[in-house]
């Protein structure tokens with residue numbers, strides 16, 4: 068089956084780089100390609116570009132310019148935050164995170180257990196909101212770091228960062244947040260929220276891949292993971308990825324100007340998609356918080372059928388999404404996020420994530436609404452569970 | 461991950477989907493790895509207890525699972541049709557995977573449950589006609605799920 072459709076609804080995995088970002092980057096591959104550490108004129112021009120990007124990022128999250136440290140992306144920023152703070156001290160030996168973190172945080176925390184750290188994973192409720200009572204009881208004088216994501220990549224639930232930092236700071240713990248899914252999508256005021264460290268990544272909001280940043284508030288100590296030259300104030304050695312940094316800056320620039328209107332437009336499309344699915348397919352459920360959720364994320368579970376088989380059918384119709392089904396993960400384990408939210412295995416199995424973005428159009432949503440019910444009908448006709456549970460064929 | 465054209469063909473157009481009323485044997489096998497489910501329904505002809513004579517005359521299935529699981533069930537059903545019970549008891553997951561021009565390594569376990577569920581259906585038939593001894597010799601599904 069061939070199709071002319073090319074409906075990319077996997078923007079939480081990565082976004083297409085905005086052409087305006089690409090355009091801004093191009094001169095920095097050849098014309099302005101000197102090393103920003105060089106003191107000659109060519110080097111100074113590259114340095115200016117790097118510092119300009121740093122300044123734009125600081126405006127996007129409301130921090131000081133010198134608090135932005137460039138990294139190779141979200142994963143490195145998460146590693147640097149967690150390992151960097153752990154390496155900088157010897158007194159506190161507990162790290163608190165949540166059960167629904169991205170693997171960049173979860174695996175890093177689990178790794179720190181090998182070095183004598185106690186790792187506590189805060190549970191979440193049915194909507195994916197962290198249990199503040201549990202957190203409050205867990206934080207103590209031995210707690211070094213509380214690392215909880217700003218919004219979850221699978222279901223889009225937005226965590227109450229202000230309350231989290233209040234609880235953590237009572238005992239002097241540092242708060243890190245993985246804001247990879249929120250940066251450029253919703254306003255972030257790191258100051259008002261009281262966040263100490265924040266990870267962001269370019270490719271999740273129309274910037275290039277392989278560039279990100281860790282924002283570290285003044286006074287928060289952390290050790291570098293990369294040693295070498297004096298880059299990034301000795302906190303991250305290595306010649307700067309200048310085109311990437313410039314692209315990241317441009318992505319932030321666009322977000323500052325368009326975030327509010329884009330959020331509204333994307334949310335309207337997502338609501339239409341959900342309504343279209345909900346009205347035309349029975350036995351579906353919405354995963355994630357009904358309101359406190361990223362405007363672009365729609366995670367649904369379709370009962371009695373499995374996610375990969377839905378994805379393959381959608382793919383045939385030129386629609387690209389993702390699933391938390393065990394069958395789609397290399398490890399054959401269902402999404403840890405959905406399971407932590409209390410979904411039974413069967414519903415995690417039938418989960419689908421549509422994540423919308425800047426380049427989606429209304430007619431693409433219409434296309435999904437048109438073909439999806441038929442895909443579900445076809446797969447349910449094969450499913451032994453459908454008959455069993457409903458008495459229909 | 462890439463599926464072969466044959467897998468995609470059987471996935472998009474699965475053969476022998478459905479159920480058989482008054483089936484001679486019904487077999488279900490669940491996937492301990494990812495939690496999927498397959499049920500096969502078989503009709504036997506002639507309905508003898510001689511496993512070298514009795515053949516699968518008709519076969520239907522239902523599957524809750526991934527693309528590979530659906531393709532495996534479809535292919536296995538085609539392969540099983542017309543076979544004697546002895547032949548079914550020696551069918552392996554590799555036979556099905558080979559007929560599908562291979563499966564990605566991570567999907568080989570889906571091939572297991574296809575064969576095992578059909579073998580369960582055969583066991584069910586043998587038990588129904590009072591030959592638990594013969595049924596006991598067929599491997600079937602390792603962990604019975606109901």
Ligand SMILES: Cc1ncc(COP(=O)(O)O)c(C=O)c1O
Nearest residue numbers: 140141142169171220245247268
């Ligand atoms: C919440 C979250 N954190 C971290 C990452 C990793 O970011 P990167 O791909 O830039 O390393 C991702 C994306 O994969 C993510 O969604």
Ligand code: FES
Nearest residue numbers: 394494525526570
């Ligand atoms: S049925 Fe789950 S991976 Fe195939």
